[in-house]
Amino acid sequence: MIELIQQIIDGLGRGGIYALLALGIAVIFGVMHLINFAHGELITVSAYTSYWLFASGLNWWFIAPTVIVVAVLTAVIIEFVAFRWVRGAPDFTMLMTSFGVHFLVQALFVMYVSANFRQFPRPGWIFDTWRIGGLSLEVFDLAVIVATLVTLLGTYWLLQRTMFGVSLRAAAEDFDTARLMGIRSNRVIRGAFVLSGVLAGVAAVFWLMRSGQAGPTAGLNPMLKGVLAALIGGLGSLSGAVLGGITLGLVEVLLISRLPGGTAGLTDGIVFLLIALLFVFRPQGLITVRRVERV
Helix, strand or coil: CHHHHHHHHHHHHHHHHHHHHHHHHHHHHHHHCCCCCCCCHHHHHHHHHHHHHHHCCCCHHHHHHHHHHHHHHHHHHHHHHCHHHHCCCCHHHHHHHHHHHHHHHHHHHHHHCCCCCEECCCCHHHHCEEEECCEEEEHHHHHHHHHHHHHHHHHHHHHHHCHHHHHHHHHHHCHHHHHHCCCCHHHHHHHHHHHHHHHHHHHHHHHHHHHCEECCCCCHHHHHHHHHHHHHHCCCCHHHHHHHHHHHHHHHHHHHHHCCHHHHHHHHHHHHHHHHHHHHHCCCCCCCCCCCCCC
């Protein structure tokens, strides 16, 4: 039982990061009907920013909030430079635009920085553990869980208690009707990208603390995890994105702990197999979205 509790806490720590990534993807999908495969570039740019700031002699106390700001600015720039000009285009066009941004940012870093990964220091406390009874709790996992809860509560308050949240939820429900009722499309979409940037920035802080490296593909793996989590929870559902992220984190940890040592590397393959089975028997994901309208 103690071992299971230990694994659940570890899974919640991992799943919290996935939930933040998935929620950012779900927010954009809600207002634009777009699976944003450029979402990982927010983490890529943040990773290089962290590397350069460390090279300048700064520490994590300054870098952590800077990463969030950089992620937000990157999201706004990507929306303005790429997605603003394809609004109203077919879904395939917007999807290809997101892929184009992904490969363009990756190519720019390869050409003008390096194709090699750059290492930067990780905070020492992420390796600390607290002993509580028979449990050995990683401080890092506890920090992720707390930060995720605070961020999700803040997002819930924003969506439920502010005019921007009402506008965003109305746009996600029926964008054309919301626009006819006076909601400004530019403001809502820009706000959605800002919110997704904040969520990606918080996730990036912990992801980079754990990885400690920057590279042209640094955001690829977290982007894929976020998309998978959003699909598991039910694409277009904000609560489903959170549930999908937590579920994905728990499944990964439980598989790693139970697979024989020689087969632990098959975790991602087994996870994909389980997701494929989920889509066979429940293609809408864990939470059914009643209605999703694209811009």
